[in-house]
Ligand code: ADP
């Protein structure tokens with residue numbers, strides 16, 4: 001699903017160069033549930049931005065679902081992003097003035113899905129995360145955990161190859177965090193591939209594999225025997 005070979009990201013600001021990723025090799029198979037850990041500044045966000053086709057590597061290869069990402073231009077990257085990737089953010093990133101339904105519908109508008117199908121897929125996705133009674137609520141009428149469930153429904157709705165979640169439980173209390181992790185776990189049981197950044201060891205423990213970054217390199221890659 002994801003094949004990364006000798007991937008480098010070097011940020012240049014004038015004379016200052018920062019080697020944010022230093023020759024990363026990483027393969028993620030379909031159906032994996034991976035957490036990315038590591039201290040601040042270790043390259044996690046840079047890695048997620050590249051995985052999400054929001055940024056391009058300086059050097060190296062990235063293959064996503066057999067597309068050679070390093071060879072694509074900006075427009076092609078945007079198309080891949082919309083088709084193959086579902087994003088979940090720490091701060092939810094919902095449109096605040098519009099309903100849960102409209103938020104979930106949005107990625108399908110970009111993908112030119114017909115109205116009738118948008119409707120049924122949005123409702124199905126909201127049901128999938130247990131929000132069938134909140135379809136017409138706006139974000140400010142929902143709890144943090146419910147907002148994140150809307151964001152997960154939005155991430156699912158184009159049936160992505162991979163779900164990328166950046167600290168998805170970072171703004172949630174422990175009960176809501178657990179609910180969100182239960183949803184990710186059951187999506188993964190149904191076959192979804194999930195890559196998640198987290199600072200919390202308790203959260204990482206619920207995934208199947210923990211990849212730890214330090215100073216732009218992978219220093220540990222551990223399969224969690226109990227969750228496989
Ligand atoms: P993490 O997400 O693990 O905190 P980042 O990927 O954000 O790490 O950062 C990795 C390194 O790259 C850090 O040294 C950071 O300061 C640097 N960095 C990140 N983004 C930029 C940028 N846009 N310009 C220059 N340096 C950057």
Ligand code: ADP
Pocket residue numbers: 054081082087
């Ligand atoms: P940047 O300003 O870092 O170049 P973009 O302008 O591409 O990034 O994206 C702005 C914000 O929107 C970022 O926080 C990014 O993570 C998010 N974003 C970009 N594309 C998508 C997408 N297809 N779905 C959800 N969020 C996205």
